[in-house]
Amino acid sequence: GCGNDADVSDGWVFATDHEYSVRPDGYPGLTELYGFEFDDVEIMDLGITYGALRDGQVAVAMGFATDGRISAFDLVNLEDDKYFHPVYNCSPNVREEVLDEYPEIADILNEIVPLLDEQTMSSLNAAVDIDEKEPDEVAEEFLLDNGLISGAPPEPDKGPVSVGSKEFTEQLLLGQMAIMVLEEEGFEVDDDTGLGGTAIVREALEGEEIDIYWEYTGTAWMAHLEHEDPITEPQECYDKVREEDLENNGIVWLDYTDFNNTYTIMMRQDDADELGIVTISDLADVINEGTPVP
Amino acid sequence: MQMIIKNWFRWLGVPLILILISAAFVIYVVNNPGGAMAARSLTYQNVLRYLREHVHLVFVALGLATAVGVPAGILLTRPKLRRIGKVVENIVNVGQTIPSLAILALFYVYLGLGFRTGVFALWLYCILPILRNTYAGIKSIEPGIIEAALGMGMNPVKILTRIELPLSYPVIMAGIRTAVVICVGTATMATFIGAGGLGDLIVTGLSVRRTIIILTGAFLSAMLAIILDYILGQVEQYLTGRDVNS
Amino acid sequence: MQMIIKNWFRWLGVPLILILISAAFVIYVVNNPGGAMAARSLTYQNVLRYLREHVHLVFVALGLATAVGVPAGILLTRPKLRRIGKVVENIVNVGQTIPSLAILALFYVYLGLGFRTGVFALWLYCILPILRNTYAGIKSIEPGIIEAALGMGMNPVKILTRIELPLSYPVIMAGIRTAVVICVGTATMATFIGAGGLGDLIVTGLSVRRTIIILTGAFLSAMLAIILDYILGQVEQYLTGRDVNS
Amino acid sequence: MIKLENVTKIFPGSDIPAVDNLSLDIKEGEVCVLVGPSGCGKTTTMKMINRIYDPTEGRIILGDKDIMDTNIIQLRLNIGYVIQEIGLFPHLSIEDNVATVPRELKWPKEKVKQRVDELLTLVGLEPEIYGKRRPSHLSGGQRQRVGVARAMAADPPVMLMDEPFGAVDPITRNRLQNEFLRLQEQLKKTIVFVTHDIDEAIKMGDKIAAMQEGRLIQYSDPDELLSTPKNEFVANLVGRNRSIKRLHLMHTRDVLNNDVAYVKLKTPLEEIEQKVKDSKLRAVMVLGDDNKLMGIISKEDIKREKGEVAADYYQEILNTCTDDATLNDALSVMLSYGEGFIAVTDGQERFKGIITVGDIFGVVKDDANDN
Amino acid sequence: MIKLENVTKIFPGSDIPAVDNLSLDIKEGEVCVLVGPSGCGKTTTMKMINRIYDPTEGRIILGDKDIMDTNIIQLRLNIGYVIQEIGLFPHLSIEDNVATVPRELKWPKEKVKQRVDELLTLVGLEPEIYGKRRPSHLSGGQRQRVGVARAMAADPPVMLMDEPFGAVDPITRNRLQNEFLRLQEQLKKTIVFVTHDIDEAIKMGDKIAAMQEGRLIQYSDPDELLSTPKNEFVANLVGRNRSIKRLHLMHTRDVLNNDVAYVKLKTPLEEIEQKVKDSKLRAVMVLGDDNKLMGIISKEDIKREKGEVAADYYQEILNTCTDDATLNDALSVMLSYGEGFIAVTDGQERFKGIITVGDIFGVVKDDANDN
Ligand SMILES: Nc1ncnc2c1ncn2[C@@H]1O[C@H](COP(=O)(O)OP(=O)(O)OP(=O)(O)O)[C@@H](O)[C@H]1O
Ligand SMILES: Nc1ncnc2c1ncn2[C@@H]1O[C@H](COP(=O)(O)OP(=O)(O)OP(=O)(O)O)[C@@H](O)[C@H]1O
């Protein structure tokens, strides 16, 4: 806010979007749980907190954990060591009938999951968002590098199965990866990525128009399964969702990724390294000790 | 005596009443936010800060817009400088047509985030009415008066400052007052780029669906515009109408 | 003969060239979107539809704004109706000061989402420059001319339509042209309430971070404003300047 | 027709009244000329008649109705107004300016066009050249004439004319005045006329109202004003040479001296000699057929020339004028030729008589004593 | 000082030139009056001199420099301009209007104030009453006078005056003219003056330029213009009574007839009788101490009254004028009293001589023949 042009603000200034600034599960709850206060809070559009942090206008910012700009701008996510934020780990969802027909699909897709930590996902997103590469290029390159595909898929002899996705970058990437690994194993795959918003894609899956897409645990818990209280521990959330979704809707959740596309608290990598901050608790300590911003 | 009271009332009384109303409103909502989420936003400290930021943005943007819009409008009226004026006008036109969001998106790369970009976007938004009205106002002066001034050997600068500007003053002021009102309204957008202002309240209210927060922001913004506009209106009347009763 | 060509050029040539430039731009970006993500947004069908929606919004809002702003501005100049005029002005002022986002948020309850709310918000944004300039323009007419008209037994309506409006025409037109440009720019906000328009492109471009989509939206919006403004400028010149070379 | 009763006008913010307890009675068909120093309230008086200003006190009757009870639009439509500042509509062509009121009254298009052309011609502006121009492309005097044409357009029964010919040259002004008087003879409008030109006031006015500082000082017909100005102020206003001005008011036909010797072309010398001897002028007029004035024979001519009849002796006579000339013109001709008399003819050059300086002196003096 | 060489002005969109091949040479310290019908190009000519318009052809020299080579601001600062449309600045008070150029020239505040008051007084507007008003609160003639004051404010060596007194009443105009001539005598400005009033032209002008349709028809001094108008057009322009107008140009002191009989108050009857008998007038003047004119004694007075010395017989004499009066005034007085002569005194009522109608006739006639 109070404008000293693009100058670096003094002290521990925190950039947040409007919603996060007042929600109980946002900034107020966070500071309460971790027991610290920022010197000042700057409210701005979600999309530009990353830039504000990079440009040194703030010392700490909130964002979403897998945004491409985190890696591109040399930022680092602080670990939510007290499990404050709800969790949004990602997992391939497959319809039960499809899995019954082609059980190998589970293994094929689970091959991708362990490769995707926050750092990786963020870089991949950055390749699309910042470097303006196409999602399929980026996905192919990534899978080739990790030896999951050969670059020359065989003639399909199975299928067809249909892979969908929501319409933002991360979803498009994940969708493309799923398609490629399936094709590598000889599936004929329909590309239905970029279908629409969460509700639309989920409906498509339930309506058997698509067979596979990637969903986030927190989203399913709150939106699809219509629970009110968020869960902040990844494993717990995954377990509950998998159980309930299979039982009620016949949807199978494969393994979940290490990356957690939830709210994150970020710092510049340099600053974090200098002060030895890894977790939000570290940050709280540093601030409470009165250490100045580097 | 009555005159003095009346004048006093017109100059200070009305703005004061409006300020008191605003203050009463703020006191009311801060004490009755109707929920914890709203209460977090609606503290005296926050509201005052947003207000201050808003005023700051508006003043700087408007000052710059006047400083550019009036001269550009004048350039347009000079036959010889018409071309330069046209260029300026077109730039301003284009600037104006680009949605503020797009401006922010496109310009924060160069100007950085926050105040500077906010001022820049607002400036682009306020400049047009000022420029246009300056041009139209000067153009509508009776030629006989200008001829008399020319004949008196006034140089173009003098004619401008002594004759043309004072005579087209009401029209130029109409432009500036329009700009003020637009500026105060548009300044709420500045929140998107972290330039603060009352937009913080409105957008926060929108995103967490708390009407009272939106209302507070909108109300204060409206009041601010009304007060500034009123004061400018008084200044205008004072300067043009001192002893003219027509 | 040369005259005719020149006139033809001024009336049709310039807008045509601007339209051709826009068309060329659209053809270029549709064929060279620079990637699949942009290509999904930038189809001929989409672009034309956004453009159509945008024009529709702008025309309706502007028509309504003129229909209210000019009469309200006139009311303000009548000593007897001054009070009503002041009320209208203040309403318009307040309307204008409420940020468009807040208007959308507050009014969609009554008007529903989409076109109608979009028009309403735009209308509130365009009306002020028109009202203000109508008032200022009429006020700056030389009293001798009005006295001559009074002396000729013209009734107030005739004086208004035959003398005051034609004479304050340049100033009123400056207001309308300002309003057009503001309106085209602000209409991009309509996307937030699902009223479509070129704002769809800009916001999509922002959210998928494809500058070319933002640029297409912004460029078309700017071109639209420039063309409309140019045409109004020609109309104005035609009506005021038929044989005046001053 | 127009009656002002104790009318006073005090402008807001001023303590001195611009018009002060003014009463004036203007009869139907009369031209009332207001004269007086700059700022004495002439324009203000006019503007109260068509209710551009409302009087602070007093009332104004037009016809038989208080103007405050008349519909203001109707009132003004019936009153042609030539405004001092001219006030042409700058956005309209000359034609459109003049056509304003007729169009207001919804005259048929043809008639409007015809009337506009007629009026522009009347005021000496060719419709083809000037009709389509904007006022800013005319000279000052041309603009003023357009203003006059505009006020006359719909032939209103009452006219207020505030210095209508002030910016016009004497030739054009004279033409306009004459046209105006000719029209007035036919149309018998009621007219209030302001001028600074006393000659014009005398020529145009049936009555002249001399004003000073908002008050009416003298209200009388022009001759009276000249011959017996009520006070020093009026005397000054009409000027020291007001006797010469009065000569403008009298025509040669009114003071003709018919008792003058004349001979025919064929008259023999003896008769001529006799008549010259008897004549006060020491000369005789020579008339041709139908009493046409051929010349003059003076004592010297008889001595110098040789011949038998008048035709052999007469000399061309230059100091002549027509019988509708004013005495002022006659005196001027006498002065030019240094002669103490002038021969007067009618339109067809028929001899009517002579006028001597003495006659002129006599008339002016008698007249002055009458009053 | 001002030299126009074959100047032509054709307005865009018009084919007839507004000013047509005009050459004019105005000497330093001279007043050149432009006269001519409305629309003949007078205003256009003026506006070319201060470069409001640029000539289509020809050139204008001011001093010894082509005005196109002079700095335009400098040029205009040196030229006072009274614009025909008056053109007061509506947003400024009367004072501020007049003070414009002096302030422009950064005169000290005191001096400006003093000059403004002086000028307003000069044009007959009390600074206390009118100084603070806006132009819209003045009468037409008052506005025009402010325009004149404004143009004179900085005492420019050259003045262009476009009908400066057109809207002013005769008394005020006369005063202004006289003031103006008095100032001109001292200041010797070079002035171009437009008027429609031939009397004014004659009174004010050292030279008169008669224009018609943009062309210069005659350029001569006033007397020549009146006595020998170059053609019918000029004759008409100056009017049929131009001989009487010429009388405006001559003063009684120039034609005084000193050869007149007079007696003192104490002169005895016989001497009076003798003198009356010898006198052409059949009357003698009676002078008091210091040659003060006391009255007149005519033949009839001697018969009617009884007494011993002149003091017992003389009658008051009314037909008198001062020796700076014009012949026109003198003639007018004669006409008023029906007398063929007038007694002329100086400012202190000392007798200077008499003038008879015959003298006036003689002068006008001689003069006409001279030219
Ligand atoms: N701006 C203009 N455009 C076109 N024609 C013009 C313009 N100004 C004047 N004229 C024409 O040029 C001619 C000369 O005009 P000018 O004003 O010099 O006349 P003037 O002698 O001053 O007459 P007046 O005594 O009526 O003021 C006129 O016929 C007039 O119609
Ligand atoms: N609107 C006004 N407000 C105040 N005073 C005014 C106004 N109009 C005129 N006056 C004053 O009233 C007096 C009479 O003005 P008016 O215009 O009637 O004079 P006028 O006789 O027409 O003079 P002129 O021959 O100069 O036109 C003047 O002293 C003038 O200054």
Ligand SMILES: [Mg+2]
């Ligand atoms: Mg007047």
Ligand SMILES: [Mg+2]
């Ligand atoms: Mg002129």
